[in-house]
Amino acid sequence: MSDLLLISAIVIALSALVTDRMIIPAVMIRSRTRRRLESRHLDEADNGAESVFAGIAMWLVERPIISGDFKELEPHLEASGRSPSEARYHYLLSCWLAPLLATVASAFFLSPEVAFLIFLAAFYVPRRGIRAAGTASEKIQNKEAIELCHLTRMLMEAGLTPERCLRVISVQARDVLPLLIKRIDRFNRVMESGADRSQAFDELCRNRNISVLRNYAVLMKQSGSLGSRLSDSLDQIIHEGLHEQRNTLKEETNRVGAKMTVVMMVCMLPSLFILVGGPAAMSVINALGS
Structure with a gap:
């Protein structure tokens, strides 16, 4: 054994x-x-x-x-x-x-x-x-992408290139962009590995649900041809992002209002009927009983 x-x-x-x-x-x-053949990039952790x-x-x-x-x-x-x-x-x-x-x-x-x-x-x-x-998390990163556009516009007006702007933001703005900073760090690692800039920006906006970041990445890929008009384009992305945030807030407000209406109809209307019609019903019952 x-x-x-x-x-x-x-x-x-x-x-x-x-x-x-x-x-x-x-x-x-x-x-x-x-995964590489499917263009699904791996992180350094892998x-x-x-x-x-x-x-x-x-x-x-x-x-x-x-x-x-x-x-x-x-x-x-x-x-x-x-x-x-x-x-x-x-x-x-x-x-x-x-x-x-x-x-x-x-x-x-x-x-x-x-x-x-x-x-x-x-x-x-x-x-x-x-x-x-x-x-x-996508909603929060959409808001942080608006701040990213503000920071990029200020740094590019100071004469920095888009790649240099994202390097500076990665070091100095970690507290301002707590969730989005991980994507920016990944972008910097892809650039340091010698990849093409378009590929790095595609990696940055891989999540298509973050609309502001997607527009930002598409704009940065065209920064060479836009030149001085890049600041105006960033302002337009910021205004579109703020408009989207306002629409989202209105939708959430309408949703909360609809829920409150349902609660009032279910809970308060029966109480109102009892309060208003209760004395009359009691009077009718007493009259019929006598």
């Missing part, structure tokens, strides 16, 4: 060693090659994450049963400021591992009906939370 356990331990150790040294690196190379867990996470999110769901949530994870490797870890932990553990625990300790409800909530709530966090 002891010999069998020893042989099993040796086989498991050799399997883990082969997986770590041969299978995982091969899977990571294929995954990274496929370049240093040559570990077993990083390879397993990359392999899992590319399985057919998971890949579609991950691609749908990946823009929201990226918008909330996570690197590609952090996005994969967070997705696997919150959307699969935690729901499975909660489902198994509830199946042992609770009734089947409650366990089924927990199963549905455990798989739905994390995805809903990721989408909500990504949408909120």
Whole structure:
């Protein structure tokens, strides 16, 4: 029996060693090659994450049963400021591992009906939370992009190039742009690696839901041909961004007003009917009774 356990331990150790040294690196190379062919740029955090867990996470999110769901949530994870490797870890932990553990625990300790409800909530709530966090982060970054346009206009009026402006902003304006600064740092790293400026600006505005940043990147790619008119174009982007913010605020105000109207109709109208018609109804009842 002891010999069998020893042989099993040796086989498991050799399997883990082969997986770590041969299978995982091969899977990571294929995954990274496929991502580059799809023009899905990797962050520096991925370049240093040559570990077993990083390879397993990359392999899992590319399985057919998971890949579609991950691609749908990946823009929201990226918008909330996570690197590609952090996005994969967070997705696997919150959307699969935690729901499975909660489902198994509830199946042992609770009734089947409650366990089924927990199963549905455990798989739905994390995805809903990721989408909500990504949408909120996109709104904040849209506001920060307006400040980015202001800073870029001031620095370019001082004689700096667009690339130099973003380098200065990356150092001096980290407190003003807490979320957008990660995209600016990524832009600077892409430029330092020798990439084309158009490619770097495409990386900066990869999230198409941040409209002000997208217009800013398109304008910066044309800075060579615009010349002195660039400041006027930045002013136009700022005015369009502020107009969009006002429209968004009006929509949210109308939405809150509609909710308040529904609450008043449901809760206050019955009370009003009782208050106004109650004495009359009591008088009619007393008259009929006498």
